Amino acid sequence: MSDLLKGTNLYLIGMMGTGKTTVGEIIAKKLGYRFVDTDALVEQATQQTIPDIFAKEGEAAFRQIETQVLSQVAPYTRLVVATGGGIVTQPQNWSYLHHGIVVWLDVPLALLQTRLKGDSQRPLLQKDNWIDQLQSLSQQRQPLYAQADVRVAITAQQSPKTVASAALVAVHQLILENPVPTTPPAIKIHGIEPPNAADQN
Numbered sequence: 001m002s003d004l005l006k007g008t009n010l011y012l013i014g015m016m017g018t019g020k021t022t023v024g025e026i027i028a029k030k031l032g033y034r035f036v037d038t039d040a041l042v043e044q045a046t047q048q049t050i051p052d053i054f055a056k057e058g059e060a061a062f063r064q065i066e067t068q069v070l071s072q073v074a075p076y077t078r079l080v081v082a083t084g085g086g087i088v089t090q091p092q093n094w095s096y097l098h099h100g101i102v103v104w105l106d107v108p109l110a111l112l113q114t115r116l117k118g119d120s121q122r123p124l125l126q127k128d129n130w131i132d133q134l135q136s137l138s139q140q141r142q143p144l145y146a147q148a149d150v151r152v153a154i155t156a157q158q159s160p161k162t163v164a165s166a167a168l169v170a171v172h173q174l175i176l177e178n179p180v181p182t183t184p185p186a187i188k189i190h191g192i193e194p195p196n197a198a199d200q201n
């Protein structure tokens with residue numbers, strides 16, 4: 001499986017609470033890839049927690065840092081990247097996400113509510129009507145998550161390990177259908193003929 005991926009990064013997307021951070025680490029171990037989490041990288045870069053960044057600088061500032069972190073991660077290979085749930089909302093982020101294979105962890109709203117009840121680390125949910133907010137964000141983002149290469153539909157019975165296996169099966173299937181090229185395809189720039197692919201080796 002690792003061979004078929006040829007170092008291509010996996011980006012996990014999905015709503016808060018779908019398990020991107022938890023499952024991403026397991027997938028990375030299974031693949032012999034490194035694991036990174038954009039939220040952790042944002043916290044490392046700013047030396048602030050996510051709740052503090054939202055409180056002191058606001059969501060727009062957080063999104064800018066998130067994009068910067070994503071852009072710095074994208075040139076690396078052999079990574080499983082757990083993203084923050086809102087990464088899909090910034091169109092420029094997609095140019096980085098599409099460097100790799102984008103995997104959507106899709107969890108029913110009711111299950112997300114169970115997992116996120118009492119959470120204090122997700123600033124967007126720190127309000128009395130957090131369930132409405134979760135539902136509204138999920139609805140708004142649905143078409144964005146649907147731009148993923150692969151969707152993994154998750155039920156309450158699936159442990160993180162089972163979800164990781166299901167995600168890898170789905171990615172494997174995708175690669176069998178669309179093999180990752182060994183060399184990038186030649187690009188034609190301003191009418192100049194690309195060199196013969198054989199000459200590039």
Ligand SMILES: Nc1ncnc2c1ncn2[C@@H]1O[C@H](COP(=O)(O)OP(=O)(O)O)[C@@H](O)[C@H]1O
Nearest residue numbers: 015016017018019020021022115158159160163
């Ligand atoms: N498959 C699963 N089964 C049960 N609990 C899970 C599963 N995946 C994640 N969780 C739990 O749900 C919560 C949110 O998981 P997390 O990995 O932080 O999600 P995300 O990074 O997508 O917001 C955590 O408490 C985690 O332990």
Ligand SMILES: O=C(O)C1=C[C@@H](OP(=O)(O)O)[C@@H](O)[C@H](O)C1
Nearest residue numbers: 015016017039084085086122123
């Ligand atoms: O959905 C979102 O907008 C957010 C999701 C969080 O990450 P997780 O999806 O890992 O919880 C974190 O980036 C921040 O609180 C904003």
Ligand SMILES: [Mg+2]
Nearest residue numbers: 020021039082
């Ligand atoms: Mg996370």
